[in-house]
Amino acid sequence: MTTFSRGENLCSFSTTHKINTKKIIVDKFYKDNFESFEDYVIKDEKIDFYLNGEKLISVMSIKEYQDAHIVGFLLSEAVISTLDDIKSLKISEDGLSVYVEADISNIAYENLFKQKTLTSGCCVGVTGNAEKTFDCAFISTQYSLKSSEILSYMSEFNKSSKLFDDTGCVHKARIVLKDGTFFEAEDIGRHNAIDKVIGLVTLQRKNLKESILYVTGRLSNEMVVKCVMHKIPIVVSKAAVTFEGIKAANEHGVTLIGFAREHRMNVYTHSGRVKID
Structure with missing residues (x-):
């Protein structure tokens, strides 16, 4: 199991192309005939996210960068506000389970499972935490x-x-x-x-x-x-x-x-x- 602890220099682990794909035999129909050939398809898998000992969500994804995935997800949903809120992060040996221990409020945790608005793609939701933060935010930077x-x-x-x-x-x-x-x-x-x-x-x-x-x-x-x-x-x-x-x-x-x-x-x-x- 890959582990991180708060205060460490976290870095993401990328898997190989071979792990993310599967080679199969395809029967292709072309000009009134079938021909067989080898092709690659993406290897999508169910990844389970756990937060403070409880199952948070399952996502269909590829194994690459799952440490970054859960960090980005928790930030996007306003469950954590900075990387320093994470006390530890562990990835199972098979890469299918990600475990995070984090400092979060009870309200933030409860809002993660309610007031969800389904978005237009991938059945992903925006939770009450994100909606509340989003509603009052404005990006005023002059960056160009x-x-x-x-x-x-x-x-x-x-x-x-x-x-x-x-x-x-x-x-x-x-x-x-x-x-x-x-x-x-x-x-x-x-x-x-x-x-x-x-x-x-x-x-x-x-x-x-x-x-x-x-x-x-x-x-x-x-x-x-x-x-x-x-x-x-x-x-x-x-x-x-x-x-x-x-x-x-x-x-x-x-x-x-x-x-x-x-x-x-x-x-x-x-x-x-x-x-x-």
């Missing part, structure tokens, strides 16, 4: 980037990974810090991928207040919630945005960018953070 920088980072982000190339079955999230350092995570669920990458940054004790988040998939309300909860001022996707996503971003100070391509992008809210070269 040149349009060429945003699109250049997008071009790099769009380059396929080995895991996506082999399976076509993962979402990806990347956080780029002010100095150009980036962290990246993949998962079968876009919410999982975002929580993982946020966890990775947090485990390295980096500042998210001057960063930009790149995601795959649509930019809906829950994507904005995650940005606000972690004070990330800019979020970008090559995909579409939703009305509720625009509304939330406008009200809470997030620069929302969709349909980002090689030479263009749509900036839906707080465009002052995008500087023309």
Whole structure:
């Protein structure tokens, strides 16, 4: 069992491509004929999260970065406010169970299991803790980037990974810090991928207040919630945005960018953070 204790320099353990995929035989129909070939599919598994000795939630995910996953999840749901709230973190040898001991209030723990609002993807919810924090939050930072920088980072982000190339079955999230350092995570669920990458940054004790988040998939309300909860001022996707996503971003100070391509992008809210070269 992999273990961490409070005060240690936490770092995430990544599994291999082999562990995240399974090779199978597929019968492909093409031009009136079947032909058999070997192919990779993603190996999704049920991961159990435990908090202070009680089962918290089960998520369908891949084994990679589950330490970061639970850290990002607990921060996103406002169960913990900083990494220092975690006293210990343990991962079972098979990678399917993650155990956290943390300093949390009884109210925060109770709210985790009630007042849940189902989101538009992956059956993930936003709990009462997150909603309460989100409702009164506004990102006022003047952090900005040149349009060429945003699109250049997008071009790099769009380059396929080995895991996506082999399976076509993962979402990806990347956080780029002010100095150009980036962290990246993949998962079968876009919410999982975002929580993982946020966890990775947090485990390295980096500042998210001057960063930009790149995601795959649509930019809906829950994507904005995650940005606000972690004070990330800019979020970008090559995909579409939703009305509720625009509304939330406008009200809470997030620069929302969709349909980002090689030479263009749509900036839906707080465009002052995008500087023309």
